[in-house]
Amino acid sequence: MTGPRSTPPQPMLATLGRPPAGEGWAFEMKWDGQRIIASVAGGVCRLFSRNGIEATGAYPELVDPLVRLLAGRAAVLDGEVVALDADGRPSFSRLQHRMHVLRPTAALRRTTPVTYYVFDVLALEGDSTTSRGYLRRRELLDGLGLDAPEVRVPPHWVDGDGGRMLDLAREHRLEGIVAKRVDSIYRPGIRSPDWVKTPLRSNTEVIVVGWVPGTGSARGGVGSLLLAARDDDARLVYIGHVGTGFTGATRRALLEKLEPLERPTSPLDAAPPARESRDARWVEPLLVGDVEYREYVGGSLRHPSWKGLRDDKSPDEVDLPGRH
Template structure:
């Protein structure tokens, strides 16, 4: 199977979050607050896909010419980011992924253009290299770039000093650091302990099942997660939920829970979508100061389980 022609790469996933550490057998790079993206590039075209293999280029037209910057046919794993005030802004990126009107998309692209930042190379010069050790893939990644621009760049990494890089990310209020074993292989669709993260702010995905209007333009989303195929009620999130978010939800009138959770008698039940909730981690394994971060169009609700 030629993964360039098949266009069905399922990205490898980060296994877990840990405390920062130093290790000479690991490399460390900044965790960008964006959207995972697989780029299929040759000297004539570009095709961008999210984790659900949905095409993204029509929503990010400012990236239509990045194929001119590669040296050969390649498949790159990376992140789509939108920069605002010098740092990645997930809210602006999430807003872009929900736009469908070409005029509004172009307006947004002009105001806050997106960039593709590559951190892995899975295919180069007609050959799949996913099962080549990471540092060798990093060399292929460099070879695949004829040039870098503000729209198309390579993620930098440092060896050994994960704590130092995390401290830099913390000081600059960036999302965190990804740690990768230097000799790790790329197993598509797998969650590997060879990749872990150190995050300033933790986050988790939940299923949006409905919402409650609380008056004065304040809304709460009703959240759930699956366990053994059954949808479990997981509470509410209010901070960060805007009327604009509510407008994207599609009412169904169907309570998805086997038992109506107390306090949800006035809920408007909606077609399920996935959202990210960001919070300050603590030692009690619970969310502190949770904030709604955005809808995730790249994840299906069935993926959100108590084991994920």
């Protein structure tokens, strides 16, 4: 299995669906953060994003705690890096202050600290654990003693009621739940029906293909973003625009990222509605973001709200809303 200088495994992914009924399932809360694989061996810790890009420098405050807590043991861990709000809940908007900073200053680390929520172990002392069932891997993980302000192992519940677990997530204003078969092996890089995620709010990744300049209080920044995704034939198709969920600083920061990507023509494989693209400034389809939305009908997102950019997802991974 991977060591600190080798390529990490890709994380296993969940399918989208309702909470499964019946016995044989364990439940975890769904955390609103960035998926990170941690590899620790020989006193060296490296962190990798979902697409294998090293993120050690982005979250340096996690390195020493992981090495210290593992106390000389080698391990490969799977989890989510989160930034907690004032009520102790993961906040993706807070994490935005850290996700795109390769070398955060000490001041930024103080004002926006992060925590690593570890929910799986893929290797111990050089031996792969991926062929072991979920419950056995959780036993191994619980035995590692990963308990510090910077590193935690969140709880899991076995043979619970999916509807009740979803209510619990709603009561605590969390993102949703993930159900995992208790005997499921870990399948790196596979989106498996053995893991089922149920978000409380509809959420999707999008590809930014253009923007409309802001007016009024949004002048000097982005007014709205034009969004796209890949259909079943890998065509880049328009799925709507988003103009809410931005702060003034976010609108200006997005403009700085978009202007260097500007192109004279639309990158879409079919023309979008003229009323939504009349004043559009087109860009290369390279930036991936997250939006929440009420529903996806008629080829367009209804009531979308911007959550933020993601640098751990490739544009080629972005399918139509509701697929994953």
